[in-house]
Amino acid sequence: MAKRSIIQIKDLKKVYDLGAFKVQALKGLNFDIEEGSYTAIMGPSGSGKSTLLNILGCLDRPSNGAYILGDDDVAHMDDKELSGVRGSRIGFIFQSYNLIQQLNVVENIHVPLFYQGKDISDHYDHCVKLAEKVGLADRLDHRPMQLSGGQQQRVAVARSLVNEPLMLLADEPTGNLDSTTEQEILDILDELHGEGRTLVIVTHDDAVAERAERVIHLKDGLVDQDIRKGAAKAVAN
């Protein structure tokens, strides 16, 4: 492998303890993700895609196994360190945008920097530049409620970029959007990939998967297929 791995996971498991019974959402995953790659995660509903992505984004913790992000063992970090990782090294894009209602476009984009102790007055131009990059130059003062779904998702994409993260994680980012808007968002993601960013996208949509270099299929909490397009080889796990 020419490129260095950004993510290494080994025997990753997630168990939801519901008291009466346990749900094994992830049953032991092993794979690496290389720097600058574009990966799609697919699979039937309930196969554990979101669970996996949340763990990769440090929003949730694995029950078992190792997760190395860059050079750090994330699985054993405390909450404060994890907050730092989320704020400085990961850009997360949600299906439901998850913007903060009381803030306008520029302020929403700035949020991750805010929690890095970086004042908006010092980074205003940077935030505006990102807003322009996702095509919202004329909406800087708008609140989320005054934007369409596609526009809100653009804000979310810009926000995920503001702290120059190691990688972008997106959980069905176009799930709530019509196909035209979906294409626009995917074009932006393609562009980001072209700039050398690492992308991991959960999707149900083959059109999305088309654009990725690699597709990991999950089934019942296990990797079913791992397809790298360039090499066109499938690795059964």
Next chain:
Amino acid sequence: MQGISFIRIIGVGIKSLRLHKLRTALTMLGMVIGVWAVITLVAIGEGASHDAQEEIKSLGARNVIIRSIKPPSMREQMQGDWESFFRRWMAIYGLKRTDASRIKDTVPGVTRVLPLMTKRMTAIHGPREIGCQLIGTYPYYPEFTQAQLVAGQFLNEAEENSKVSSCVISLELAQRLFAGHNPLMERIVVSGYESSQVFQVKGVLQERASIEKLAQLPDSVGQTIAANVYIPLSSFKALYGEKNVDRSVGHLKLEAVELSEIRVEFDSVDRVMPSLPLLSEALNAGRDERDFEIIVPIRELKALQKQKARDTRLLMYIACISLLVGGIGIMNIMLATVTERTQEIGVRRAMGATRGDITIQFLVETLILCLLGGGIGVVGGWGFAWVRHHLLHTTTIVTEWSVLVAFGLSVMVGLVFGLYPARRAALLDPIDALRHA
């Protein structure tokens, strides 16, 4: 990690409060009402009790007032023999000057006694005629009753012999009889059933409130007439004789009372209660019927204080209920916002906020809300008290502890119920907070 600027945190707090204007307003309303009610109610209670104590004090807590009252046998309806008929027609009763001197001589701790003779008359000046009470007394009457001389001088025994007798009139009479003119050195006619007399006004006296008004005691001397004309006791005796004969208009009745009132001053407040039995004894000597009453201001004062304490306590209960209602309002609104705010907390956590960041942000936000709401309540309560005190002239006293308790309690309620849910949400894993939609 470098610190986030505190100003920015306040800015974030204000932004969230402004996003939810109605919720913010309702929460603040709860605080405002609670704080306002406590401060106001306590101030009203405090003012009332202060007034009552001041008024009682003005009667002189060291003093005891003895008044002539018509004995029961003279109050019965016409019936029976000639003797009883005569007793009712010509009622001779009441305190005598000998009583005054006996009290002075036999009751320990008595420093002074002040005898008073009173008579209902009409004061005339020019076209005006005002019903008044003529009071014969000693020069130390003002000190004794804590009345205030507002113009001229009070009586002075040495001037007795001048051609025209001097008198002092009460402020109320001066206002009604002279209607804005200066009454000093003016002559007034004091006219009664059997004689009219000219007096020269040499002073104006402002009386303090009477005990009847406060304690609602049965009034024996007739209604308290604040329109008073004061003359020396010796002049009174010279003009109207030893026995003060009073004819009730429209009744075939004569009443003869030597002294209407004797005021007794003790050397200290503590001496009053223990000396009462001796005082009664001195008065009962040589009497077969009780034709006097003893009014003890210190006793009234104590009863009144007890009553006021009860009233204030009642007000406090009401105040506590308003505080509670306000608190529940705050609680309700703050808890109702948890769902929404939890999701926001999840987003902020996903964007890198630590638990501490979230806690500080909500602390600041809640503090702004509470301090503002509590502050408005304090200002409102104080303002209300000021208006009531200065513009409506009803004594209203804001007490520091009520402000502290009201403000402290509601800020505490606000902080607890604003911070507790936020803190709980901050402790969740970000994903759990996010799922809270």
